[in-house]
Amino acid sequence: MIVLLDVNKQIISLYTRDGIVDIKFQDVGSLYNIVGGDDILYVTNAIKTNAQKVIDMVKSMGVKVKNNTSIPSYGKKTYIHVKGEEIIPIDDLLRFRGHYDAHPLTSELLQKIKESSLLQSLIKNNKLELITSAERKMLEEERVRKEDERTGSILVDREELEQKGEHGNAEVIDFTSEVSGSRSITGESGANTMSELAELMENIEGFEGL
Numbered sequence: 001m002i003v004l005l006d007v008n009k010q011i012i013s014l015y016t017r018d019g020i021v022d023i024k025f026q027d028v029g030s031l032y033n034i035v036g037g038d039d040i041l042y043v044t045n046a047i048k049t050n051a052q053k054v055i056d057m058v059k060s061m062g063v064k065v066k067n068n069t070s071i072p073s074y075g076k077k078t079y080i081h082v083k084g085e086e087i088i089p090i091d092d093l094l095r096f097r098g099h100y101d102a103h104p105l106t107s108e109l110l111q112k113i114k115e116s117s118l119l120q121s122l123i124k125n126n127k128l129e130l131i132t133s134a135e136r137k138m139l140e141e142e143r144v145r146k147e148d149e150r151t152g153s154i155l156v157d158r159e160e161l162e163q164k165g166e167h168g169n170a171e172v173i174d175f176t177s178e179v180s181g182s183r184s185i186t187g188e189s190g191a192n193t194m195s196e197l198a199e200l201m202e203n204i205e206g207f208e209g210l
Contacts, residue, residue, distance in 0.1 A: 001017075001035060002014075002040070002042075003041065003042045003043070005042075010024060010025040011024060012025065012031075014031070052138060076132060077132060079102040079131050079132070079135075079136045080102065081099065081102035081103065081131060081136075082096045082098060082128060083099075083128065084099065085098055090118065090119060094112065099139070100143040102131065102136045110196045110200060111196075130197075130201075
């Protein structure tokens with residue numbers, strides 16, 4: 001069983017197998033009636049995390065997580081990116097460089113979508129995905145995490161080679177200063193852009209209600 005103390009509300013929350021029991025501070029003596037002589041875990045510290053980290057932790061336990069589980073979307077769609085891992089060139093000025101290259105839905109881009117049957121087809125067939133600012137932030141956090149993991153793996157491999165003396169005259173490349181292939185995304189779409197987006201999406205089959 002786990003105990004949490006809410007000092008502001010002066011309530012003890014006891015998490016048991018049968019559910020949560022709230023006990024007022026002045027009634028704390030009733031704990032004996034519920035717990036008896038059993039040990040209780042008193043939580044005094046917590047780790048700040050997010051949904052993706054919890055998902056990754058569950059995956060690390062060997063649990064097979066469904067790939068088709070979608071992330072709920074809250075807010076307006078203000079970015080567009082590749083849903084998969086492909087690089088999708090549109091024209092000389094527009095290219096989607098993989099999953100993490102999210103483009104703001106500016107008025108210029110919306111106009112290009114209106115005029116491009118290719119872009120409309122890619123959206124309709126879920127090759128390109130419209131996402132919110134919150135989802136774009138999660139993408140960026142995921143990209144940074146993977147870059148950190150990759151860099152850490154390279155550094156460990158390099159240290160092992162140096163310890164074993166097996167690197168010889170091989171050139172060692174410092175990947176810690178490598179510039180990511182994904183663009184840094186800034187900027188938000190204005191109210192006019194959102195109005196244009198809503199009108200555009202109504203005309204693309206399968207995207208009603210965005």
